[in-house]
Amino acid sequence: MIHFENVGLRYGMGPEILRDLTFDIPRRSFQFLTGPSGAGKTTLLRLLFLSLQPTRGIIRTFDREISTIPRDELPMLRRRIGIVFQDFRLLDHLTTYENVALPLRVRGKEESSYRADVLELLKWVGLGERINVLPAVLSGGEKQRAAIARALIDRPELLLADEPTGNVDPPMARRLLSLFLELNRLGTAVVIATHDLSLMDQVDEARRMILSQGRLDIYD
Amino acid sequence: MTDAPQETAQDAQPARRLEMRVRPTAPIVPPSNVSGNALMLVIAIMAFLACLTFGAVNMVRATAASWQSQISREVTIQIKPDDALDMEQALKDVRDLALTFSGTRDGTIVDKAATARLLEPWLGEGLNIDELPVPRLVIVTINEQSPPDFAAMRVALAEKVPTAFLDDHRTWVDRLVAMARTTAFIGTGVLVLVFSAMVLTVVFATRGALSGNRHIVEVLHFVGAEAGFVASEFQKHFLKISLKGSVAGGFLAALFFAVASFWQGRSIATPQSDQATALFGTFSMGLTGYLGIAATIVVIAVLTTLTARFTVMRTIHEIDLIRSDPSRTDQLPDQ
Numbered sequence: 001m002i003h004f005e006n007v008g009l010r011y012g013m014g015p016e017i018l019r020d021l022t023f024d025i026p027r028r029s030f031q032f033l034t035g036p037s038g039a040g041k042t043t044l045l046r047l048l049f050l051s052l053q054p055t056r057g058i059i060r061t062f063d064r065e066i067s068t069i070p071r072d073e074l075p076m077l078r079r080r081i082g083i084v085f086q087d088f089r090l091l092d093h094l095t096t097y098e099n100v101a102l103p104l105r106v107r108g109k110e111e112s113s114y115r116a117d118v119l120e121l122l123k124w125v126g127l128g129e130r131i132n133v134l135p136a137v138l139s140g141g142e143k144q145r146a147a148i149a150r151a152l153i154d155r156p157e158l159l160l161a162d163e164p165t166g167n168v169d170p171p172m173a174r175r176l177l178s179l180f181l182e183l184n185r186l187g188t189a190v191v192i193a194t195h196d197l198s199l200m201d202q203v204d205e206a207r208r209m210i211l212s213q214g215r216l217d218i219y220d
Numbered sequence: 221m222t223d224a225p226q227e228t229a230q231d232a233q234p235a236r237r238l239e240m241r242v243r244p245t246a247p248i249v250p251p252s253n254v255s256g257n258a259l260m261l262v263i264a265i266m267a268f269l270a271c272l273t274f275g276a277v278n279m280v281r282a283t284a285a286s287w288q289s290q291i292s293r294e295v296t297i298q299i300k301p302d303d304a305l306d307m308e309q310a311l312k313d314v315r316d317l318a319l320t321f322s323g324t325r326d327g328t329i330v331d332k333a334a335t336a337r338l339l340e341p342w343l344g345e346g347l348n349i350d351e352l353p354v355p356r357l358v359i360v361t362i363n364e365q366s367p368p369d370f371a372a373m374r375v376a377l378a379e380k381v382p383t384a385f386l387d388d389h390r391t392w393v394d395r396l397v398a399m400a401r402t403t404a405f406i407g408t409g410v411l412v413l414v415f416s417a418m419v420l421t422v423v424f425a426t427r428g429a430l431s432g433n434r435h436i437v438e439v440l441h442f443v444g445a446e447a448g449f450v451a452s453e454f455q456k457h458f459l460k461i462s463l464k465g466s467v468a469g470g471f472l473a474a475l476f477f478a479v480a481s482f483w484q485g486r487s488i489a490t491p492q493s494d495q496a497t498a499l500f501g502t503f504s505m506g507l508t509g510y511l512g513i514a515a516t517i518v519v520i521a522v523l524t525t526l527t528a529r530f531t532v533m534r535t536i537h538e539i540d541l542i543r544s545d546p547s548r549t550d551q552l553p554d555q
């Protein structure tokens with residue numbers, strides 16, 4: 001589904017953060033991305049989201065080479081990818097419901113056409129009682145789940161999550177992980193960037209992508 | 221933040237009872253995030269100035285046109301006194317001669333009393349016109365559509381009465397036309413300046429609104445929004461602001477003209493009003509004037525909205541470029 005070939009990236013005149021990455025993200029796959037802080041996990045996720053252009057190398061996404069795609073077509077490809085940030089990035093003036101519905105609104109859908117779906121998903125992630133509150137009122141774990149729900153609402157083909165368990169206790173981390181696994185069973189490829197070794201140990205069949213010193217090692 | 225727990229407690233209950241009611245969807249860019257008041261004021265002032273300029277040009281043009289048609293409806297024949305001339309006879313001859321030309325309608329000799337009245341402001345009252353070598357006038361009304369042949373008339377007049385002089389007011393009409401044109405030209409210049417100042421103000425305001433709402437632009441990017449969608453979210457606010465501002469400004473301008481024309485109508489023939497009339501013409505703008513003000517309002521609203529849209533599209537494009545280019549070290553603070 002996604003293919004990287006000899007991808008390199010440097011910020012400004014700095015050192016290469018990523019060097020000669022060559023790998024695939026197959027459809028319906030489940031992988032953890034790990035590595036020390038500053039190794040470039042967030043950077044790699046931004047490359048996968050087509051939000052950042054590589055300094056060199058080729059990225060093919062959904063069978064299209066991204067350097068050949070006109071800029072104004074990129075949003076259409078991004079809509080097939082969901083992304084969850086380390087810092088959630090919820091909009092403070094919108095309720096949980098409105099934040100989660102945002103991707104659908106952006107796609108020009110009518111509110112009446114998606115309301116039931118959004119409410120159902122919110123129940124599923126355990127936010128059924130929190131639909132009408134603003135993010136300022138939510139706890140860290142609730143924000144995390146709202147951010148995840150927003151990434152899932154349009155049934156993406158690929159889900160990217162940056163430290164999705166960084167702000168929650170181990171039981172909640174396990175609940176979120178089972179959410180991702182459930183999603184994966186329904187057909188979405190998942191990439192989870194994390195430092196959390198115990199989290200990774202819970203999913204034996206997952207691929208491990210380990211970033212260190214700009215190189216990527218993959219253990220299937 | 222202080223009332224947060226309270227809000228939670230209030231929200232939780234109805235949520236359960238009403239089985240998931242949601243509030244009407246809030247705008248993606250909150251109105252309070254776009255500092256609109258200053259911009260609205262600027263747009264109101266600009267709209268006021270634009271409508272005033274438009275009205276003034278309109279008025280001058282109307283006045284000039286009415287003068288022009290009055291003036292060109294008549295010609296005057298002036299006869300200078302001469303010892304060898306029987307003035308009364310010459311006046312009659314001249315009038316009759318003028319009326320033989322096709323295109324003339326009527327000829328009036330300005331009699332002694334009327335001539336004396338014409339001269340009164342300069343020479344004072346109780347004037348004996350017979351004692352002075354005062355030129356006398358014949359006023360001939362003409363058909364504007366097919367005016368007589370003035371050149372032929374001049375030749376014929378010169379033959380009959382050598383001291384007669386035909387004035388077809390051509391110079392005055394030409395000057396009036398030139399004046400009306402100049403006024404329209406200056407007015408257009410002022411309008412162009414006002415509109416450019418307004419466009420620039422809106423560009424700055426839009427850029428300000430975008431940089432103040434950068435986090436929203438980022439979130440929209442990450443949920444797959446296209447530039448056009450983001451632009452329309454911002455543009456909504458600018459349409460509202462500019463509509464309010466330009467309606468207020470245009471309304472004030474219309475009110476100004478209405479009050480001025482009311483004042484002029486009431487105080488007709490007082491010296492102040494006569495002076496104002498001489499200077500500005502009549503303030504009444506007619507339906508076209510008010511329609512013009514309405515059109516100006518619409519033009520301003522459309523212009524600001526388009527400017528805002530264009531600016532947002534450009535800025536978002538810039539943000540996209542900076543965000544996607546790792547070699548740019550002026551990275552977004554957010555990233």
Ligand SMILES: Nc1ncnc2c1ncn2[C@@H]1O[C@H](COP(=O)(O)OP(=O)(O)OP(=O)(O)O)[C@@H](O)[C@H]1O
Pocket residue numbers: 011012017035036037038039040041042043044549551555
């Ligand atoms: N926009 C940027 N401009 C310049 N340098 C950057 C930028 N973003 C990241 N970097 C640098 O690139 C390196 C990798 O950053 P990145 O955020 O990808 O690491 P990470 O693996 O996600 O770290 P963490 O686990 O702490 O989140 C870091 O050294 C960081 O300083």
Ligand SMILES: [Mg+2]
Pocket residue numbers: 041042043086162
């Ligand atoms: Mg990171």
